[in-house]
Amino acid sequence: MIKRITSYHPELYSIERLSHVSPWSEGVLQSCFTENYQIYGWFSAAGILQGFCVIQQVCDEFTLMNITVAPAYQGQGIGGQLLRYVQALAAQHRAKLWLEVRASNAAALHLYEKQGFSEVGRRPSYYPRGDEREDAVIMSWQAV
Numbered sequence: 113m114i115k116r117i118t119s120y121h122p123e124l125y126s127i128e129r130l131s132h133v134s135p136w137s138e139g140v141l142q143s144c145f146t147e148n149y150q151i152y153g154w155f156s157a158a159g160i161l162q163g164f165c166v167i168q169q170v171c172d173e174f175t176l177m178n179i180t181v182a183p184a185y186q187g188q189g190i191g192g193q194l195l196r197y198v199q200a201l202a203a204q205h206r207a208k209l210w211l212e213v214r215a216s217n218a219a220a221l222h223l224y225e226k227q228g229f230s231e232v233g234r235r236p237s238y239y240p241r242g243d244e245r246e247d248a249v250i251m252s253w254q255a256v
């Protein structure tokens with residue numbers, strides 16, 4: 113079940129830290145509990161937080177800043193449900209939805225393409241990856 117999370121919970125950072133190549137710091141996650149940001153969590157029937165997403169809304173544009181599912185629960189459709197929820201929110205506001213993803217992130221790219229996002233540009237060598245760098249793929253989606 114998806115619920116809005118309105119105050120910081122350390123479980124967010126536990127999931128973040130385990131899931132990303134370059135995780136956000138706990139401070140960055142805490143700073144998302146301010147105006148313009150919304151955080152939604154996916155909770156199991158037992159109330160366990162299994163994944164979350166962070167969106168930023170500025171006027172009529174939404175940006176998906178983060179979407180993360182704890183490794184133990186990946187591949188069960190939770191990321192898809194969270195993304196569909198954000199797409200529905202953006203559609204309600206007639207807003208365009210933007211995101212950026214590492215070019216090597218096959219799982220995320222697959223999910224975004226499957227749910228109708230299109231590549232609209234790239235930031236070359238944007239993300240550090242070990243001693244090298246990789247492109248950010250910029251994608252957008254809008255309800256028709």
Ligand SMILES: CC(C)(COP(=O)(O)OP(=O)(O)OC[C@H]1O[C@@H](n2cnc3c(N)ncnc32)[C@H](O)[C@@H]1OP(=O)(O)O)[C@@H](O)C(=O)NCCC(=O)NCCS
Binds near residue numbers: 132181189218220
């Ligand atoms: C990206 C992420 C949120 C997807 O969440 P999820 O709950 O595993 O996704 P779902 O179970 O809804 O699967 C969505 C699709 O991705 C596919 N997928 C999952 N893992 C995959 C992988 N490693 N490679 C390719 N496709 C993959 C699934 O098969 C599914 O597609 P299908 O229905 O056609 O089979 C999750 O992998 C994650 O948290 N990754 C680490 C954090 C991250 O990279 N976030 C995105 C930053 S932009």
